[in-house]
Amino acid sequence: MSSTLSPAKLRRKIRSGEYTGNTSGLVPGFVQCNIVILPAAYAHDFLRFCQLNPKPCPLIAVGEPGAAALPALGDIDIRSDVPGYRVFRDGQVTEELTDITALWRDDLVTFALGCSFSFEEALLADGLEVRNVTQRLNVPMYRTTLDCVAAGPFAGKMVVSMRPFRAGDAIRAIQICTRFPAVHGAPIHLGDPALLGIADLAHPDYGDAVSIGETEIPLFWACGVTPQVALAAARLPLAITHRPGCMLVTDMRNSQLAVL
C-alpha cells in the first residue's frame, strides 16, 4: 500500500473490499478513529459516558441517528469504510465483518473517538522513540483499578496504554501530548504501575509487552479500549465497533487536533 495514498482513496479501496487490513502507519498525518455504533436508545448514555470520561473516550464526531455519513470527517459511509467490524450481541462478539450495510438500521448512531496513532505520530515527529513502534509490536495495555464515571449501563475500569521513556523524554512527551486532548491528551500516570493496580508490566492485558530500559520510566495514557470494555459490559442487544487496529481513516489532519 502506497504511503502517499490520500485518505479518500484509501477509503475507496476499503469500501470496495479491496483492502481489509490494519490501518496503522497508513496515510500518515491524518486522524484515525475508534468507532462505536449503537442503537439510539443507548446513544445518550454513551455520549454522557464519553463526556464524563474524556481522557479514555475523547469524542471527535457523532453521527446523526440513522445516518451512515460523518461529514465532519470526510466523505464517509460508516457501513463500509472501516476495514473490519466487530458485531456485539448481548456483550459477546458474534461476527467479524468487513461491511455492515446488511445490519444497518435507521436508529443506529455512530461515535468516532480519538486514537493514540495521532499522538504517537507527534512524538515520533519530535524525535522521540516510541518503543512499540520501534519494536513493531502492539502497544501494551493494562486494566487498572481506576473506575470510570458510570453513565446508564456504561461503566467499568479504565484501560491504559504504556510507553517507556527516559526522564527528559518523558517530560517532552507530556508537553507534546498535552497539545492533543482529542486523542487522549497527556498521560494520566507515570512511574509505579502498582499505584494503578497493575501487577506486572511484562504481562499486559491487551497488546504486547515491550522492553523497558533500566533508566526509563513507564508513562501511562488513558486508552481507547476503555469504551470497548464498558460497551461489552453493558450487554446491549446490538453494538458494532471497528476491529482492533482497523480504524476509520479520516480527512482530518492530526495537526488540526492540536489545541495550541
Next chain:
Amino acid sequence: MSSTLSPAKLRRKIRSGEYTGNTSGLVPGFVQCNIVILPAAYAHDFLRFCQLNPKPCPLIAVGEPGAAALPALGDIDIRSDVPGYRVFRDGQVTEELTDITALWRDDLVTFALGCSFSFEEALLADGLEVRNVTQRLNVPMYRTTLDCVAAGPFAGKMVVSMRPFRAGDAIRAIQICTRFPAVHGAPIHLGDPALLGIADLAHPDYGDAVSIGETEIPLFWACGVTPQVALAAARLPLAITHRPGCMLVTDMRNSQLAVL
C-alpha cells in the same frame, strides 16, 4: 507587611531602607527577579552564558551599561531597590549591603533573571501542594553532574531545585510550568536523582530538605543558583548579586510571562 502592597510601594520602602528582608510571598502576582550586576567587560560573555543555558538562566531584562534603571520592569533604581545585596570580589563574598549606590560605576550592567516564585505561584493557584511552601522551608537545591555550556569565564555544573509530587500532580506541574519558560519552565528531570549525580535527597547542597511521600516522585527544575555558582567560579574583580531570598520585586505580572 501588608500583602496588598503594590510593587512600587514595596520598592519605595526598600529604597528608603525601611524594608531589608526576604521578599518571598510579598506582592503576590508580580514577578520577582534574581539580580546579577557585572562590569561591561564581562557582560557580553554573561549574556551569552544565559542564552546558552536558558533553563537555569532565563533572562527577563538587561540594563543599559551604567544605567541603574530597568524601565521594562518598573520605575526601578537597581542601586537601592533590592532589599539586600552581596558583593563578590575575585569570586568571594566581601560585603553584604542594603544599598550599592556607593559602589556604582558607569560600566556596570544589570541582569534580571526569572525566579521560581513565579511558577510556584502558578502551581499553588492550580491547587497543587508545593512542599517547601507547605513546610515553610527554603526549596532544596542540589549540585548536579550536568555541565552548563560555557561562555568566556562563565562555566559550571547546573544546580537544580526539587519539589515532590504524586504522579498525577507531577504531570499537571509539568503542564503548568511549560507555560512559563521565563522562570525556568518545565522540569529538566523527574524520578531517580542518581541520574543527575545527586547522592541523597535528604542532604541538599543549598536550602532545606523537605519530606517526600512514599508514592511521590521528585521533580527537578533548573535553578537560579546556577548562574551564581558560575559567577563565583569566574572570579571577576567585581560582581554584585541580590542576597538569596531578597529579590527585585517588579511591576511585571506573573501572568505576563505565560507563553500560552
